[in-house]
Structures are given as C-alpha cells and as structure tokens.
Amino acid sequence: MKNYKLSDMKGGWIVGGFEPTAYSTLDCEVAVKYYKAGDTESEHFHKIATEITCIVSGEVIMCGKNWSTGDVIVLSPGDITSFKAVTDTITTVVKLPGALNDKYTV
Template identity: 45%
Template sequence: MVVHDLNKFIKGWFIGPFLPTLDPNTAFECAVKKYVAGDYEAKHYHRVATEYTVIATGRVRMNGVEYGPDSIVEIRPGMATDFEALTDVITFVVKTPAVIGDKYLGEV
C-alpha cells in the first residue's frame, strides 16, 4: 500500500493531466477540496468537461441554490455556476474529460 498526503497537491486536485499528480489521466480529473465558511469562487463554465461535485460535508450555495451533504451537483458543458461555502465544506469533484484550460470566467 502507498499512502499520499492530499496537502501536497494543488487545491486538492490529485488525478489529472497536471503536476503534481498521482495519475496523469486525460479521461478524468479528481479532487478533494476543502473550504472555510465564506470562501467564494466566481461564476465560471467549461466548454468540454462535465463536472460532478459531491458535497461531503457542510453547506454551499451555487447559482443561488443551497446544497448540503450527499448532494451531487452535475454541471454540464456550457452551464455556468459560482460557488460559495456557507459553512466549512469538503467536496469531492470529478471532471470528465480532463482538458487543460477548459475553465472560462463568467456566463456562456
């Protein structure tokens, strides 16, 4: 068994075509992301990738809608969203396919 430290990866992204990574996979990217209450990410979208965000702990607001533990938010290509941590939050995120640079600020 090999054990890795999530804190050694950038913003929780540990699988995907970037460095550092455990697997330079181009089929998908994976991250465990940790936020503190009040953290905010501006509205953005992907042209190619679908993003699945699992709310593991805490409460978030995305596009004005609140989500809590066990919610899985699917964001398809061309759908824009922002992200606000209403409490301390841990998410698990999968993006597929993994496309470097496929993040655009604002609305489509």
C-alpha cells in the same frame, strides 16, 4: 505501491493531467477540496468538461441554490456557476474528460 499527501496536491486535485498528481491521466480529473465558511469561487463554466460535485460535508451555494451534505450537482458544458461555502465544507469533484484549460470566468 505509491502514496501521497492531499496537502501536497494543488488545490486538492489528485487525478488529472497536471503536476503534482497521484495519478496522471487526461481521461478525467478528481479533487477533494476543503473550504472555510465564506470561501468563494467566481462564476465560471466549462466548454468541454462535465463537472460533478459531491458535497461530502457542509453547505454551499452553487447555481444560485443551497446544497448540503450528500447532494450531488452535475454541471454540463456551458452551465454557469459560482461557488460559496456557507459553512466549512468538504467536496469531491470529478471532471470528465480531463480537459486542461477548460475553465472560463464570466
């Protein structure tokens, strides 16, 4: 058995082909991310990976739409999104495959 602290992971990423990680694999990436109201991420897309974001709690704007607790957003390769936390927010994000260096800013 191993155990880790989410606070020790880079940006909340707990599974993937990077360090530190709780489980090292190139098959996928998984993160649990905490945002404060007003936090943003610039417009970006992935050429290889599909990115699945579950809004665990809170409200965000992605793809120009408002999403809230329980919503699941699936972005296919090439889909462009920015991110803004409208309220304090927790998300779980899965990227398939775990394509390192596959984030392109617009």
